[in-house]
Amino acid sequence: MDPSEVEFLAEKEVVKIIPNFSLDKIYLIGGDLGPFNPGLPVDVPVWLALNLKQRQKCRIVPPEWMDVEKLEEIRELERKEDTFTPVPSPYYMELTKLLLNHASDNIPKADEIRTLVKDIWDTRIAKLRLSADSFISQQEAHAKLDNLTLMEINTTRSFLLDTLNCMYKLRSNLQPGSKYISDVV
């Protein structure tokens, strides 16, 4: 999977906006949206929020978890635990990037939030690498990881799977038996 595909899936998440135009309810395939009244908050998917923001038709309200203190707590928790802690949102990384790139004037302390989210991401990826490393070196057959997000899984997916395939081929060649050698070649 491509990271841009993951970002595309993340754009379905719902975010609150405050429009400055009025429009009746609109009926889309994915669901109903609206009605839009100036000054009244309404929930829309991120893709629509970004489009309206770029056309200067709304103001984006940052999600509840996008707050300096909450993110600091999460970061501290993440650093203490050995396993993965629950994330503020299954698409926290993509949402941070999208909202901070397009709507940083609506989000207070945008720079600090960016740093905090990056710290959380770095810690989690480090844990993932450690876990994958121990999985391979101890030649486990099965592992279970909780609380991983799609983006994190996506970063290791292709590499991990290819590695495991290669290792399987190499391991199966250690068996004395010439019929397997021809498989590898």
Place this chain on the structure above:
Amino acid sequence: MFITDIRKEFYDVVVNQRVALLVSSEIDALCACKILQALFHCDQVQYTLVPVTGWQDLGTAFLEHKEQFRCFVLINCGANVDLLETLQPEEDSIFFICDTHRPVDVVNVYNDTQVKLMIKQDDDLGVPSYDDIFRDEEEEGGNDSGNESDGGSEPSGKRSLITLTFETFHFRREILFDYEQYEYHGTSAAMVIFELAWVLTKDTKDMLWWAIIGLTDQLVHDKITHMKYVTDIATLQRHVSRHNHRNEDEDNSLSIDCMRISFEYDLRLALYQHWSLFESICNSSYTSCNFKLWSMHGQKKLQEFLADMGLPLKQVKQKFNSMDMSVKENLREVIEESSNKYGMKDIRIQTFGVHFGFKNHFLASDVVHATAALLESTEKDDSPGDNFIKALDCLSRSNLERLHGGIDLAKKKLMAIQQTVASCICTNLILSQGPFLYCYLLEGTPDVKLFSKPMALTLLCKYLLKAFVRSTRNKRCKLLPLIIAAPMDVEKRTVIVLGIPPESETSDKKNFFGRAFEKAAESTSSRTLHDHFDTSSKSNVIVIVYIFHKRADMTHYRWALFSIIELKMEDRTKFLDALITLLS
């Protein structure tokens, strides 16, 4: 006709249609175009952008697009000529013109249906009233018989009719001539379009920055008076404070990546923050002319100046950003104090600067120089359309490499101008031809390709005149206007001729050369092309009578702007001779 409510009469009409945007090749027009494009993107208006460099381009573009479009928006072109006569459009085509060129042609002003002018009426226009210029024959007959209150018999009635007609004819022509003889510039087009954005409450800091650049372009290329510049700066300053106030409301400050515009009372040194201070002083026309840097004496004076301020030469010659903080701290005040001693009272000027990210800081004049250099770049394989698009790109925040490329080109251009001026003064290339000064750049002159473009040639011409006025001892020569000619296209053997008014303290930036050039060209039947928008290409035959009638006024020094034409090389000498006879 003039538009009073720009939102209802222009934007609401245009938003539901496909629009053709015809934009002239100058920085102010580019900025206005950017703002308008941003507004169109917000409302998803379909438009086609066509850059035009002169009247011929405008005509061709119009012919190409007149089938598909009903609405044409013209930016910085088209107001000073009878548009309907030149373009011959269909009945249902509408033209929205946002142009700084004045005087606005009277036919454009009084046309009620097809030509809409986005110009504020209090903008110092002085348009003659309708009744003074246009009169029907029946009305005339009616008026005349009405004026015959002394009760005349038929024969005397007829005689008065004839005399009255002749007088009104003269009167009308005189009014028109007075109105159209001087060309000048009005409020920046970018500012007009920014006001539209403000009325729609869709104005952003990006748009405000573009409006500032449009205004600064008018100052850098000497199109408006200092008074007008200061007034317009005050208007923009109100917008800047409004935007800044909005951000500092919260106690949480904004992300460093957001754009911050600030009012600066900064030095009049071109590109000094992207260059070394020494280079900038050498290549800015203000300082260079005051110190007379083409002479040894001038160089010594410059060294004294730097020593007076206590700036070590080593510091001053390195890149501005690498100068010591202790030196940079009060630089502006220190320079201002010292400049006052050396006779440069206006070294500081009101302007705006922008910050975004950690290392990007630009003054408005920096961006103007960079964009002008890109727009008129003479590299090979650069068509005018490509240059236009590159210059347009460098105005966006996301294309910083282009902007830096433009700054490098601008530095080369300024250095070329400085060297050309120095060589012209030292080799006495400026000759007095009687009523004006004349300079011709030979084909072999270094960097002469740069001066085949109007904006670069204008900068050179103004700089040259200032330098000449400082270096000559002849009192009479100091009051003469300057005409400069440079080779334009070597293959086609054309020459570009430009005239600027004399140096004066109180110039009101009005120009006469357009008419003079036309007449000289006609009288010698030189093959000329009055293509550039700054020269009106009206060929009103009656004007000849008035040129000779008003000979006294021709030597009246109320000129300002500049006028440009193209000429065939062979016709140059006879054109000049005709011009001399005309103006003496």
